[in-house]
Amino acid sequence: MSSTTRERILDAALALIQQRGFGGTTVTDIEELAGLSPGSGSFYRHFRSKEDVFGEVFERELGRAQQHRQAFERGPVTADPREALTRRLLQQLDYLAQIRPLITLLAREHGRFPELTRKIRGALLDEGIAEEAEHLTRDLPDLPGHEDPHALLAVVVSALTGYHLSREFFGRPPADIDPDRFTAALAALLTTPR
Amino acid sequence: MSSTTRERILDAALALIQQRGFGGTTVTDIEELAGLSPGSGSFYRHFRSKEDVFGEVFERELGRAQQHRQAFERGPVTADPREALTRRLLQQLDYLAQIRPLITLLAREHGRFPELTRKIRGALLDEGIAEEAEHLTRDLPDLPGHEDPHALLAVVVSALTGYHLSREFFGRPPADIDPDRFTAALAALLTTPR
DNA sequence: GTCTATAATCCGATAGAC
DNA sequence: GTCTATCGGATTATAGAC
Structure with missing residues (x-):
């Protein structure tokens, strides 16, 4: 050791x-x-105490999650917007897998440690979604005419987190769809011209 | 009392x-x-013991969840498929809210009580998704030509559960989108002709 | 910095009066 | 069926030798 x-x-x-x-x-x-x-x-x-070590465990995971977020790299630019989007969605699923400990802590202890909820919400929901909105509009510059782009972003974020948590809680994804099929279907839904 | x-x-x-x-x-x-x-x-x-009462709490919530599922009613048939779908999606979010205790138990204790995971997975993922597939194909008889309808179903289910769990864990939905906007955006995504 | 030993408290569970 | 009382063991945390 x-x-x-x-x-x-x-x-x-x-x-x-x-x-x-x-x-x-x-x-x-x-x-x-x-x-x-x-x-x-x-x-x-x-x-000093059991509560103390929990606090430090949590802070360490929060720091790791922020490092993972900064490590995000954009893949090579691709002519096909659907392919670029699919890759981006897969990266998002990877990110969720990387910060799995943090999400597990949140799922287990958010009732007991309210400050934990507040901090993760700030780091993931607020910063994360703002950043993701930027990426998505870059990947989909001609994003098909949706009346409500903010709600559309919420749909994408919810789909990714729901897929991840289904695997986390149940041990397998909904309808046993693997990540490639899942992201391909989501990307198709978002990019099919209409 | x-x-x-x-x-x-x-x-x-x-x-x-x-x-x-x-x-x-x-x-x-x-x-x-x-x-x-x-x-x-x-x-x-x-x-008899603390574990005993946990088992009975869990069984009671599982029974309640199955009752809620059976109470699902189809709304009046509407000419507009998007409106019918939106209503259906809102019903699904209501259902998730109704079985909130069960989902919370799963999120907290799935690591400690593996049988709990197995039973909820059977009731929600397996039966629930099969039934939902039926509803969705009924609401969307002319579901636009997707290459992978099963994956599309996984996307819808994931989006709904992810939205619910974001509210559950964080106290508010992603991007602060309320249920009406969320379901409207998801329904629009699914029904926009292409 | 890790150990043995232990103090003080908490916890799951039981016994027996009412 | 609820109470007081309590047993035995687990748990948090500390003291002090090495």
């Missing part, structure tokens, strides 16, 4: 909270998974 | 598990919220 004990504790806490929730995870469990003697209290040389 | 103690315990357990998770809920908390003396153990005159 080249990682520090502190990092191993954070890793262990994340894994256990994702699986059992904050209330179902004990400090002893965390110590054991981090390679410390269970029940020894060595945990407390690194964190 | 006209309800039985058993029912009040089930109500209390549901509320607390939704908020704090199974691991974060104590029998004493349940007793207190159910109007029993906290820590008295009166809980155990009605349920």
Whole structure:
């Protein structure tokens, strides 16, 4: 193990909270998974309390999510707008997969830690959607005449997150459609001339 | 209180598990919220264990969800297919709101109770989607020539669930689009002739 | 920084009076 | 069927040796 004990504790806490929730995870469990003697209290040389480590786990995942977001790169420009859009949608699904821990924390603990909800909402819903609107209008400069482009964006975002969460919660996507088929169908819906 | 103690315990357990998770809920908390003396153990005159009451809470919500599903009624037939579809999509969002407790239980505890995942998946994803496919093809008999109707169905289902879960987790929908605008945009996307 | 040991509290569950 | 009382074990957190 080249990682520090502190990092191993954070890793262990994340894994256990994702699986059992904050209330179902004990400090002893965390110590054991981090390679410390269970029940020894060595945990407390690194964190003040169980709530403290949850806060730091959450901040670390939020930081990672923002790094992933910045790592977004635009693919090579393609003549076919539908192909460009499909690629962009697949990238979005990849991004959701990358920030899976953060989404899981939100799904599990948003009732208990309201500030968590607020921060993730700011990072994902607000910034994320604004940025995505920019990308989509760039990928679809001649976006077919929809009366309500903002609502259309909400549809796209909802479809992607719903698809991701179905896989997350159920272990498989709706109607067992794989990501390629899913994004192709969504892109076709958005780009078919009318 | 006209309800039985058993029912009040089930109500209390549901509320607390939704908020704090199974691991974060104590029998004493349940007793207190159910109007029993906290820590008295009166809980155990009605349920054998904490896990037992979770199982019964879950079964009750599953039964309620199936009742809600059966209560689905088709609106009056309308000449305008887009209007019929919009109404249908709004009904779907209502349905998701009605089964909110079940979805919350799934989001919180699917890692800890795998059988829960299996049962909800059967009831919602499998039966629900098959039934929904039927409705959609009825509402859209001349569904514009999509190469992949199954994938299109997945897009619609994902959009609805994603919209619902965004409201559930964040407290508001993506881009602050209200249900009427959302369903109108989705219906327009699906019915615009091309 | 990790360990053993332990204090103080909390929790799931039971016994028995009423 | 609810209460008081409590058992045994788990849990959070600390003290102190190494």
